[in-house]
Amino acid sequence: MPDLKLSHSPLIPETEERRALRESVAALAGKYGRAYFQEAAARGGFPDELYRDLGHAGFLGVNMPEEWGGGGGGLADLAVVIEECAAQGCPMQMIVISSITASIIARHGSEVLKERWLEGICSGEKKVVFAITEPDAGTNTHNISTTATRSSDGGWTLKGQKYWTSGVDEADAVMVVARDAEPGPDGKRTLSLFLIPTDAPGFSYTVIDSALRAPERQFVTFYDDVPVAADSIVGDQGRGLQQVFAGLNPERVAAAAIASGIALYALQRGALYANQRTVWSQPIGAHQGLSHPLAKAYIDVQQARLMNFRAAELYDTGQDAACAEAANIAKLAAADACLLSLDQAMQTHGGNGLSNEYGLSDLWFTARMLKTAPVSREMVLNYVAQHSLGLPKSY
Incomplete structure (x- = not known):
């Protein structure tokens, strides 16, 4: 499938090094692609080859300290890895899970635990x-x-x-x-x-x-x-409980990144199909009934991405309070944009949108899950109401 480069949007401010990271992850995950990931899910197995290659390339531990086998980068780098894998049709929940456990071990674990687990998590040889x-x-x-x-x-x-x-x-x-x-x-x-x-x-x-x-x-x-x-x-x-909080902001950023990646993948498939599918002598994408909903979904996901990378930047510079607000907002916005983008991409495909061959329909429950996990939409709204607006605590 031709790459429309939706996930390489210049809207996200990135250094040359981070752009290179994004392109490298996209190339690696794209080598496996959606069909590979679907097959792993269908057989009830794990995409071991992809996960192993991500670890060997240094992508799984890109945000971990170098002394423990990591890349010495930040949360923004990990968000790139998660987003790009999902944008290639491989939404790796295990990387999201590792984002919380590794962050907690790195910040609060003893030297024994760091030595025992972090290097293996970074290489992909261990999963916690x-x-x-x-x-x-x-x-x-x-x-x-x-x-x-x-x-x-x-x-x-x-x-x-x-x-x-x-x-x-x-x-x-x-x-x-x-x-x-x-x-x-x-x-x-x-x-x-x-x-x-x-x-x-x-x-x-x-x-x-x-x-x-x-x-x-x-x-x-x-x-x-x-x-x-x-x-x-x-x-x-x-x-x-206080130590769990060390992983909550990274977890929200990671969840928003996987949601945004799924949205970008869906929009890429939807836009490609709308360009190629011809009815009454013209591509169906020429009709505003299809083009406008896809455009609106694209706008929504780009807004969510901007907030998410801002949250990651705040985390990486030690601004935890501001990061918490941004990470919660990004998670809610990305989950909503993900479900909207996927639904519209499926609608663009018509009946084909329900066929697993087109790689969209089997993502629906994953997208829907992201409105509930790792933190529900309602709890995000509670957080914003209390901490951003100063309203009374409701629970």
Whole structure:
């Protein structure tokens, strides 16, 4: 398929080095393409070859410190990697997942944990997924019931379950948010973060039968008295929630990047089809009934991209408060633009839009998921209402 270069828009201010990164990622992911990614999802497998090549090229750890095998770049560089993979028809959720776990380890992990995990995450040889959501807690992290009990050997024992843990069947470890089994002196039970190898005794999982057509499947994970070594706690005991925040802004930027990439891919396919498909002696793209909705979707995704790369820039320069606002806005805007772009691209294809051969319809539930995960549209609006507009907290 001819490349319309929609993902290389000059609207995004980029250095020559970052443009080269974008072109390199596009070339690598484009070598595999949509059909390869669809086949991996259809067989219930993982796109190992693509992920391996991204790691070997240094793209997976582009934002991690060089001392741990990373590229020494920033979040904006990682956003380029995620967006370009998706724009080539390969929306890699595992990179988004790694953006939160690697960020937390890099910022709060001990030297032991950094040495144990970061280099492998950067190379693609290791994958660490994230487990926080529970059936009865949802967004209310304070209400989680998975508990960590201190062991006589200085470690912990975890008991509970998590919901919608992505890609655990491909992972080497899970980063788990758990609550103290016993309250502290102040009567409160604080949260902590733990890294659990997926082959740990007492750890198991079962797949969720979901509508998502993606290589990264969703799971319920179970922790039946899972032993956790003393050196496998991430950061300080009782500060798990604060440490999770280190990964939330990168996660939102990463989610917005994958949404924008899917939107660019869909618009590219829609524009190409509208140029090539001829009815009554002229391309269907000549009709404003098709061209205007595609143009509006393009405008929306470019606006979302501008906000997202601004959020990444704020993160990379240490402006966390401003980044939080921009990242939340970008995530909401990109998710909306993604769904609109995909829907219009499918509409442009007519009946063909529902055929997997054209590479659009099986992306719909992934696009729809991004309105809910990793943070829902409603919680973003709550954040903006409270922090940007100064309105009373509603929850």
